[in-house]
Amino acid sequence: MAEIKIDAKLFHERLSHFTAAWKADKRAGDALFNGASSILILMGRTDETLNFQKHNAIHFWLLGYEFPATLFLFTLDKLWVVTTAKKAKHLEPLKGGKIPLHILVRGKDVEQNEKLFLQINQHIKDAGNKVGVLPKDSTSGPFIDEWKASFAKNSKEIEEVDVSIAISSAALAVKDENELRAMRNASKACIALMNPFFVEEMSNVLDEDKKVKHSALSHRVDSKLDDSKFWTTVELPSHLKMPTDFDPTQLDWTHGPIIQSGGKFDLRISAQVDDEILHAGIIVASMGLRYKSYSSMIARTYLVDPNKSQESNYKFLLQVHNLIMKEIRDGTTARDIYNKAISLIRSKKPDLERHFLKSAGAGIGIETRDSTLVLNGKSSRILKDGMTLCITTGFNDIENPNAQHKKDKIYSLVLSDTVRVTSSEPVIFTGDAPSEIDATSFFFKDDEEPEPTPKKTKRDSTVGAVAAKNITKTKLRAERSTNANDGAEAKRREHQRELARKKQEEGLARFAEATGDSNGHVVKKFKRFTSYKTDNQIPSKVRDLAIVVDTKNSTIVLPIMGRPVPFHIQTIKNASKSDEGDFSYLRINFLSPGQGVGRKDDQPFEDASAHFVRSLTFRSTDGNRLQDIANQIGNMKKDAVKREQEKKEMEDVVEQDKLVEIRNRRPAVIDNVFIRPAMDGKRVPGKVEIHQNGLRYQSPLNLNHRVDILFSNVKHLFFQPCQHELIVIIHVHLKDPILIGKKKTKDVQFYREATDIQFDETGNRKRKYRYGDEEEFEAEQEERRRRAELDRQFKAFAEKIADAGKNENVDVDVPFRELGFNGVPFRSSVFCQPSTECLVQLTEPPFMVVTLEDIEIAHLERVQFGLKKL
Numbered sequence: 001m002a003e004i005k006i007d008a009k010l011f012h013e014r015l016s017h018f019t020a021a022w023k024a025d026k027r028a029g030d031a032l033f034n035g036a037s038s039i040l041i042l043m044g045r046t047d048e049t050l051n052f053q054k055h056n057a058i059h060f061w062l063l064g065y066e067f068p069a070t071l072f073l074f075t076l077d078k079l080w081v082v083t084t085a086k087k088a089k090h091l092e093p094l095k096g097g098k099i100p101l102h103i104l105v106r107g108k109d110v111e112q113n114e115k116l117f118l119q120i121n122q123h124i125k126d127a128g129n130k131v132g133v134l135p136k137d138s139t140s141g142p143f144i145d146e147w148k149a150s151f152a153k154n155s156k157e158i159e160e161v162d163v164s165i166a167i168s169s170a171a172l173a174v175k176d177e178n179e180l181r182a183m184r185n186a187s188k189a190c191i192a193l194m195n196p197f198f199v200e201e202m203s204n205v206l207d208e209d210k211k212v213k214h215s216a217l218s219h220r221v222d223s224k225l226d227d228s229k230f231w232t233t234v235e236l237p238s239h240l241k242m243p244t245d246f247d248p249t250q251l252d253w254t255h256g257p258i259i260q261s262g263g264k265f266d267l268r269i270s271a272q273v274d275d276e277i278l279h280a281g282i283i284v285a286s287m288g289l290r291y292k293s294y295s296s297m298i299a300r301t302y303l304v305d306p307n308k309s310q311e312s313n314y315k316f317l318l319q320v321h322n323l324i325m326k327e328i329r330d331g332t333t334a335r336d337i338y339n340k341a342i343s344l345i346r347s348k349k350p351d352l353e354r355h356f357l358k359s360a361g362a363g364i365g366i367e368t369r370d371s372t373l374v375l376n377g378k379s380s381r382i383l384k385d386g387m388t389l390c391i392t393t394g395f396n397d398i399e400n401p402n403a404q405h406k407k408d409k410i411y412s413l414v415l416s417d418t419v420r421v422t423s424s425e426p427v428i429f430t431g432d433a434p435s436e437i438d439a440t441s442f443f444f445k446d447d448e449e450p451e452p453t454p455k456k457t458k459r460d461s462t463v464g465a466v467a468a469k470n471i472t473k474t475k476l477r478a479e480r481s482t483n484a485n486d487g488a489e490a491k492r493r494e495h496q497r498e499l500a501r502k503k504q505e506e507g508l509a510r511f512a513e514a515t516g517d518s519n520g521h522v523v524k525k526f527k528r529f530t531s532y533k534t535d536n537q538i539p540s541k542v543r544d545l546a547i548v549v550d551t552k553n554s555t556i557v558l559p560i561m562g563r564p565v566p567f568h569i570q571t572i573k574n575a576s577k578s579d580e581g582d583f584s585y586l587r588i589n590f591l592s593p594g595q596g597v598g599r600k601d602d603q604p605f606e607d608a609s610a611h612f613v614r615s616l617t618f619r620s621t622d623g624n625r626l627q628d629i630a631n632q633i634g635n636m637k638k639d640a641v642k643r644e645q646e647k648k649e650m651e652d653v654v655e656q657d658k659l660v661e662i663r664n665r666r667p668a669v670i671d672n673v674f675i676r677p678a679m680d681g682k683r684v685p686g687k688v689e690i691h692q693n694g695l696r697y698q699s700p701l702n703l704n705h706r707v708d709i710l711f712s713n714v715k716h717l718f719f720q721p722c723q724h725e726l727i728v729i730i731h732v733h734l735k736d737p738i739l740i741g742k743k744k745t746k747d748v749q750f751y752r753e754a755t756d757i758q759f760d761e762t763g764n765r766k767r768k769y770r771y772g773d774e775e776e777f778e779a780e781q782e783e784r785r786r787r788a789e790l791d792r793q794f795k796a797f798a799e800k801i802a803d804a805g806k807n808e809n810v811d812v813d814v815p816f817r818e819l820g821f822n823g824v825p826f827r828s829s830v831f832c833q834p835s836t837e838c839l840v841q842l843t844e845p846p847f848m849v850v851t852l853e854d855i856e857i858a859h860l861e862r863v864q865f866g867l868k869k870l
Helices: 008-028 054-063 085-094 110-127 142-154 164-172 177-207 214-226 228-233 308-327 334-348 350-355 483-511 540-544 598-602 623-649 774-804
Strands: 038-043 070-075 079-084 101-106 130-133 159-162 251-260 282-291 294-304 361-363 370-374 388-399 410-420 548-550 555-560 563-568 572-580 583-590 615-620 668-676 686-690 694-698 706-710 714-720 727-740 743-753 821-823 830-834 838-841 848-851
Touching: 008 054, 008 070, 008 085, 008 164, 038 054, 038 110, 054 164, 070 110, 079 085, 079 110, 085 101, 101 110, 110 142, 164 370, 177 214, 177 228, 177 251, 177 282, 177 294, 177 410, 214 251, 251 294, 282 410, 294 308, 294 388, 308 334, 308 388, 308 410, 334 350, 350 388, 548 623, 555 615, 572 623, 583 623, 615 623, 668 774, 686 774, 706 727, 714 774, 714 838, 714 848, 727 774
Parallel strands: 038 130, 079 101, 130 159
Antiparallel strands: 038 070, 070 079, 251 282, 282 294, 294 410, 361 370, 361 388, 388 410, 548 555, 555 563, 572 583, 583 615, 668 686, 668 743, 686 694, 694 706, 714 727, 727 743, 821 830, 830 838, 838 848
């Protein structure tokens, strides 16, 4: 008790405020205090298991501490306290205020203690014939027993009246700024433990399909209360940290944390956590914290793979919760708020009325639940500015008509928030913990449906090894009848003319705005090059009137007629050094019209008719110096040409928008896939995820090694099965190229190898006894099954990609292998296959994707293979 320090100023302010409200009620007709002329507050033995009651709350409200085995007797002008000597020492400094304080010290002498109680009885009688008590508060101990015996013996004529509502209204319900600050800190602590901590722990358990008990998960949350590092680093959903003056040592539990799932729900404040395994369905989490004696509570419902009925009921719960919040303001009667919620339920979903909780919340502060300030259909309490409430909206034991598991047949929904009453809309202290359905719904199940088994088609007996229609009766085409085909040939020619006309119009429209000459050649534009914008940028070495190679600015400064003249590297064709006698010569050739032959002669000039300097020659006795200058100019020219080529190559590379990741559920994923073009580093399989506006390939080696593809940049999406191939492929052809590492590409491919490494267990020995070899047959069967499963997985994932990108017209295309042919699109012979929209080759890089709409002319050539006799 040595560390106890009571704020005397605050004690007298609150005591005066309480007696002033009491006197005002006396003048108004004793409606609130029920005519009590004195008020008795008894505190017995401290019980850690019980929540704070009004007698505890009065102690904390006046003193900031709880004094066990202590009696308070309030009258309109005095305060008597009966307590022990140790506690009396801390109360002595409180004397001398506006309202006199009398302290009666108890000891071990029973007779002396009885005399003290006789004095209190006499003061009660002197004040009047009614004493206010708290009949619903429970307190016990020898001190209480002694007082009850003394009061029953000496004050039989005194009437006990209930002043619970008066204590709540005049002292506890309306909070000052210090009390509200403590409640805000308690609320922020509740938010931090609920979201992000509990939500992340719950998500990990469900995502990894672990078997974790409610009590174990509750213990994880409980352990964070004493983790000082957690409170300094935790980030709230509003992206803010805890206040700088926040002291985690002042935190304590009022109840919880309570985790409930699996069809067994208790939405009362007295609920206890059980040892059942966390069930992936409806999960209710609630907790209450006390900071500097002031409480805050929060409860959230999380929906894991909910059905439509559960989502609809949760949305309606939010609607009811928001209605209650809008009705909370200064001057509103408690029962009116509850009745409006009931009216909304009756009008929208009357079947949920019997499941609605019997109250919509209660007062909260030092008491966890103020039983005199309950928001139910009977309460006549009027809300006042400064009151704090715990609003609890819930439906209990709802039947689930579409339950997939026996534990999902019954579920409950609840939301709890701590709020402050104002003259307009309430301030929601716990509002930063999201309760919207998008933030509280989690989806872990795949949406795949089993594909129906394809029916076996009956073989047509008329089709043999060679189709009958391919056998003609005549050898020469000229001898065949063409009368039947004359009409079709005329239609074909007419269709070809129509296509040619259409392509001509499209070409004219496409090239109308192009920059070029009458022959269709692109006309190059003249480029200006700047060496130095100001004199300060010119190197100081030019004062020596020597040749200076300025690599930084891509410039050569030449001394001409006593002046340094800069020439940009783009104006120089080349430089060479030669020796004649004792002198060495450096010749620098410049670009000028009519100088080159062939494709290099198309260099544009601003005025081709102007006079140009073709070359400059410098003489020196230092041959090494001139050779070094020539080499520097040559290297600079090579670097300039290389930069121009790289710039030209990267002109069509676009910078994509940012990928919008899915946060509230696990994205669709396919693991163990490789990417082509390959990323830098070791070749290891990664995973492909489907997000809101695109795909992401993530390498397991480094989180920064990833490739994002937006649906808006996807031109074609292909799925190629592993039939007759070694890999199964999902191929993405892009509208605009992107960079993967330092490689520019318009094709990104995800694949998985379809075959395992085969080895011979016989060691190349002849098999003596087994000729049918069932093992090889089983291995072949297993490989066929594995290939079919790979095709199913990749096809389903490709369809998910198409479904996610349907707003960008992304659709899955599958090549027709039976229509494929061998061709040489690049340098090697590959197997080309047509699809619905393209002609593709996706197996070997470089890939070929030709859109059929882009083809203007198709030339068909007949080739006949045969053996030439020698």
